[in-house]
Amino acid sequence: MDHGMYPGNKRSNEDISSGLNDNKRNRNIPSTRTEYRFLIAASDSNAIFGRNGENYQSLRNKYHNQIDISQVQTPERVLIFYGDEDRAMSILADILPIMAQNQGVRPGFVELRAMIHSSQAGAVIGKSGDRIKEFRQKYNLDTKVFPNATPGDTTERILSLRGELPNIIECLKEVYSILDQTPVRGPIRIYDPSFYDGVDVERYGGFGENHDFQATRTRFNPNQQQQHSGNYNNRNNANHMNYSQNNGPMPTTVQVTIPNALSSSILGPRCSRIAQIRQQSGCVIKFDDPLPSNDRIISIIGMPNNIIQAQYLMQTAVKQWTNATVSS
Structure with a gap:
């Protein structure tokens, strides 16, 4: 070598x-x-x-x-x-x-x-x-x-x-x-x-099929509520959950960054709150380990409308269970 x-x-x-x-x-x-x-x-x-x-x-x-x-x-x-x-x-x-x-x-x-x-x-x-x-x-x-x-x-x-x-x-x-x-x-x-298998691209820094370079990680802001319907204005990262040749609809991934101190508000006791959010939204939601900056990246994987709902539910949880606010 x-x-x-x-x-x-x-x-x-x-x-x-x-x-x-x-x-x-x-x-x-x-x-x-x-x-x-x-x-x-x-x-x-x-x-x-x-x-x-x-x-x-x-x-x-x-x-x-x-x-x-x-x-x-x-x-x-x-x-x-x-x-x-x-x-x-x-x-x-x-x-x-x-x-x-x-x-x-x-x-x-x-x-x-x-x-x-x-x-x-x-x-x-x-x-x-x-x-x-x-x-x-x-x-x-x-x-x-x-x-x-x-x-x-x-x-x-x-x-x-x-x-x-x-x-x-x-x-x-x-x-x-x-x-x-x-x-x-x-x-x-x-x-x-x-x-390459396409499964872990968000965590090692790889690329999904048809990667969208215009996607940005969004700073989580509980004071700016997502709506359940209407236009989906957040740019989303077109990474696939698995590398597939299917021509049907594929899930996308959106990443949001939150202060680690707010994680417990979303996770809930014994992760009960995040389990409910996953079930209601139909999304896969993954929490990265805390960064040295004490921020935490959350990956939300699903169809765009489901992702909007997951973001709404997380924002609601933060507003309901903490008094903290996060600037965008």
Whole structure:
């Protein structure tokens, strides 16, 4: 196994801890990383390839075949760059505009999901989530490290960055600088998208079929009630519960973020309240583990009208059982 994708020097734990709290990080340390891995949606892969693969071949010629994309028939692929960091960032500067145009959120806005070793995820998140918050504020990005490793008993986790193209590149440079100073612990088992099953995409940061890049995680607001009928105005994430070729109606997934302190109002004693909400709405409702920021992500899976009802019932529970309010 080539450890060039996850390099690290022999620093003590004390040195690492000290470095994580140092705002003046040493970005002059030469990197030994030779492989940069990203998880991308199949639609982004198709855009990078272009018509008859001409765009992809042009990029490979320009960068001397230092680009590779896994060729599997699943909703997600692995994009790989080979070489030093300067070369990788140059390739990224060429590819991100293609992805941004394909994703179609707005000009110059893109989502990129970098793959990092599980043992290094803590260095990116930081103590109590302070590092990931710093990235958000410093680079004006929506950043998230997903809680689960990628499928197939791997040791890779996903760092998602959403925002303006130049900010993503600058943020990634700092991320890789941190990783270069954080030794990998344990085995290295990389993700093969052939193991994709579509079941756990929300927790490891994968892509559902026909992934909607314009979907956003909604901040839960109990003071803004959902209606049982009418237009469904929330953007929803078209992730499927299972990867299926059926042409019939498919459930979608909406994620809402709440302060962890409000979770008990929705769950109820011995989870009795959430069980009732699931039964009444007909939705699958999953609570992620609390984030370092003391927020919690709730995934609601079902048909759009059922999801609206589930949100309404959760909002009612919060208003009835707590006096807290949440700003959107």
